[in-house]
Amino acid sequence: MAVCVAVIAKENYPLYIRSVPTENELKFHYMVHTSLDVVDEKISAMGKALVDQRELYLGLLYPTEDYKVYPHTWQWLRVWGFPAVAGLCTVMPCLGLSQSPRIKSVFPNQLCSYGYVTNSKVKFVMVVDSSNTALRDNEIRSMFRKLHNSYTDVMCNPFYNPGDRIQSRAFDGMVTSMMIQVC
C-alpha cells in the first residue's frame, strides 16, 4: 500500500501530492523531490539507449532505511553512528526509559519509491512502505496504470486547466483507495 503519491508536471512542480497523515509529512515531500533526480537520470539514460520499446514504468528508484527516532535519542545518534541506532532504540525501552512520555515507539521503516513517466513528461512518484507486505512488481505496475488512467480523465475534464493543481474528487478517491489506513 502506498504511503505517499505525487504527480509532478513536466516543469517539475507538483500537481498533486498527498501522503498518509503523519507527524512529519515534509519528509515525504523531500523524498519525492530527491526521487525526481533519479527519474531525470533514468529518462536521459533511456534517451540514449537503442531499445525499440521504452517503458513508461521506471521501477524502483531507491529504497531508504528510515528510522523513526524521537527527540531525546538524538544524542545517541551522534555518539554511536547511524546503523547502531536501531539496536539502541529497541534496547532503550528495556532500560526503563520508556517511562519518559516522549518515547512512544521506535521501529524501522523500509520506504521505497517507484517512478513512472508518461509521454507528456508528467511523472508519478509513489512511496511505498514495504516493511509489512512485500509488494510485487505487478501490483506496483497496476497501481501506476490506475493512476495514469485517472490522470488522463482529469486532463480530459473541460473544467480543468492543464498546469493547475489537481482538485478532482474522483482522483482523490482513487488515491485514497491506494493508500494505507493509519489509525
Place this chain on the structure above:
Amino acid sequence: MRTRGAGRLLGREGRRMADAVLFEFLHTEMVAELWAQDPDPGPGGQKMSLSVLEGMGFRVGQALGERLPRETLAFREELDALKFLCKDVWAAVFQKQMDSLRTNHQGTYVLQDHSFPLLIRMASGLQYLEEAPKFLAFTCGLLRGTLSTLGIKSLVTASVAALPSCKFQVVIQRS
C-alpha cells in the same frame, strides 16, 4: 470529444459510424455559431472567432495528446511525434491517415490531406474557397494542442488550394 482510445475508433472493436458524423455536425455548428454571433463582420471580428476556434481545438488537442499515446515512450525525436500525429491522431479523429508528410529537416513540416473530411461535404473544386479557412481553424488548434502535450511548441497554419485538399504547415518554435 471524449474518445476511449484509438483502438475503438480505429474499428478494432467494431466500427461506430455515429462517432465521426456527430463530430462533423458539432464542428459545423460551432463554426456557424461563432460566425453568427459576430456583430462586426470585418477583418477584426473574424480574427477573434478564428482564435476562439483555434483555442478550442488547442484544449481538445491537449487532452487527446494525453489519452492517445499509450504504453510505450515512443517519441525519441520530433519526427516520431509528427508521424504519430499523421497516423494515430488523424485516424482517431478523422478515421483516415494523413496523405503526405514533408519536412525540410529544419523544423518545418507540411502535412497534406487530399480529402479532408470536414471539407469534403462542402465542395470539390474552387467553389466556397474563401469560406474554407474557418473550417480549418479548429483542426489547426488540435494539432498545436497535441504537440504541446508532447512537449513541442509549434505554430500551425492551414491553406487550401482546391477543396477538399488542404495543407497544414507546422513550424516548430525553438526558443
